[in-house]
Amino acid sequence: MTRTPVNVTVTGAAGQIGYALLFRIASGHLLGADVPVKLRLLEIPQGVKAAEGTAMELDDCAFPLLKGIDIFDDPNKGFEGANIGLLVGARPRGPGMERGDLLAANGGIFKPQGQAINAHAADDIKVLVVGNPANTNALIAQQSAPDVPAERFTAMTRLDHNRALTQLAQKTGASVEDIKRLTIWGNHSATQYPDIFHAEVAGKNAAEAVNDEAWLADTFIPTVAKRGAAIIDARGASSAASAANAAIDHVHTWVNGTAAGNWTSMGIPSDGSYGVPEGLISSFPVTCTDGTYEIVQGLEINDFSRGRIDASVKELSEERDAVRELGLI
Numbered sequence: 001m002t003r004t005p006v007n008v009t010v011t012g013a014a015g016q017i018g019y020a021l022l023f024r025i026a027s028g029h030l031l032g033a034d035v036p037v038k039l040r041l042l043e044i045p046q047g048v049k050a051a052e053g054t055a056m057e058l059d060d061c062a063f064p065l066l067k068g069i070d071i072f073d074d075p076n077k078g079f080e081g082a083n084i085g086l087l088v089g090a091r092p093r094g095p096g097m098e099r100g101d102l103l104a105a106n107g108g109i110f111k112p113q114g115q116a117i118n119a120h121a122a123d124d125i126k127v128l129v130v131g132n133p134a135n136t137n138a139l140i141a142q143q144s145a146p147d148v149p150a151e152r153f154t155a156m157t158r159l160d161h162n163r164a165l166t167q168l169a170q171k172t173g174a175s176v177e178d179i180k181r182l183t184i185w186g187n188h189s190a191t192q193y194p195d196i197f198h199a200e201v202a203g204k205n206a207a208e209a210v211n212d213e214a215w216l217a218d219t220f221i222p223t224v225a226k227r228g229a230a231i232i233d234a235r236g237a238s239s240a241a242s243a244a245n246a247a248i249d250h251v252h253t254w255v256n257g258t259a260a261g262n263w264t265s266m267g268i269p270s271d272g273s274y275g276v277p278e279g280l281i282s283s284f285p286v287t288c289t290d291g292t293y294e295i296v297q298g299l300e301i302n303d304f305s306r307g308r309i310d311a312s313v314k315e316l317s318e319e320r321d322a323v324r325e326l327g328l329i
């Protein structure tokens with residue numbers, strides 16, 4: 001039976017993450033090796049020519065699963081019929097820009113995109129926001145799309161999750177596939193909290209396997225939380241291939257499910273679990289089944305974790321208040 005192609009809209013398609021992402025979507029890594037896709041690339045007018053160049057290269061790969069590429073500079077057209085929306089394009093922080101300026105500039109992007117999703121996307125649309133500040137940009141888009149179920153808007157913390165997996169594997173000498181049930185809580189920012197207290201390394205509790213609270217507090221958490229800045233410092237540009245890889249992982253897991261006995265981290269609208277105010281888009285431990293996700297319940301949160309989760313959630317609340325004041329939500 002011939003499957004109907006899945007429409008995947010990618011914003012910021014001509015950017016560096018876009019360049020690392022599109023080829024993997026087209027080769028079947030986003031949704032599966034048997035799922036045909038149509039790409040809808042959304043750029044600002046100045047980015048369209050470069051997106052056309054990328055589209056030429058995509059053509060030149062002759063990907064069997066790639067059933068079409070269209071390029072737009074109008075979100076209303078870009079999101080028409082979209083089943084998956086990868087919101088990558090965002091306004092980077094410029095010199096002298098305060099957080100409020102950044103939130104305002106991004107509001108100008110994510111509000112119209114949310115409205116376009118509301119009006120034109122397919123009924124089953126799933127949205128992943130990558131562009132920073134990802135959690136609050138996701139909130140702006142979600143609040144601008146009142147007819148779309150709120151839980152379809154998610155923000156990316158999978159890169160943080162993957163970073164934490166490798167740091168823990170390197171510390172314990174395990175391989176990444178031996179590590180299960182790691183969690184990123186909170187915001188995709190330096191306040192995020194990578195939690196290993198419920199994680200397992202080769203079947204053993206990770207915190208016990210590490211048995212080194214100083215390493216946890218002074219090395220592991222800051223290394224994961226500040227990895228984005230360290231990459232910028234080393235590379236002279238923000239992480240792109242690893243961010244694209246995490247976006248692929250996030251959507252693939254959401255659509256195809258988590259493995260039995262394991263979970264992942266996603267920025268999702270809070271239902272009030274773990275004391276995170278309802279509605280904030282915060283990272284939680286989640287399991288995914290049949291295209292839906294559920295927050296892992298019943299985890300005991302110790303004092304070490306509680307303070308760190310609360311600090312990151314406080315930052316999210318402040319970002320929400322700031323975009324409220326700007327009239328963006």
Ligand SMILES: NC(=O)c1ccc[n+]([C@@H]2O[C@H](COP(=O)([O-])OP(=O)(O)OC[C@H]3O[C@@H](n4cnc5c(N)ncnc54)[C@H](O)[C@@H]3O)[C@@H](O)[C@H]2O)c1
Binds near residue numbers: 011013130
């Ligand atoms: N959540 C995460 O883990 C994570 C990780 C890495 C990077 N990021 C963020 O992802 C974003 C993109 O990073 P990049 O390196 O690809 O940046 P980039 O500057 O290389 O590319 C961004 C692209 O977005 C386009 N764009 C800007 N406004 C747009 C709009 N309104 N509609 C469509 N396209 C638009 C630009 O023209 C540009 O081509 C940044 O905000 C970055 O901070 C997030």
Ligand SMILES: O=C(O)C[C@H](O)C(=O)O
Binds near residue numbers: 227238239
């Ligand atoms: O763009 C950044 O500030 C960093 C990015 O979010 C990352 O985590 O690599």
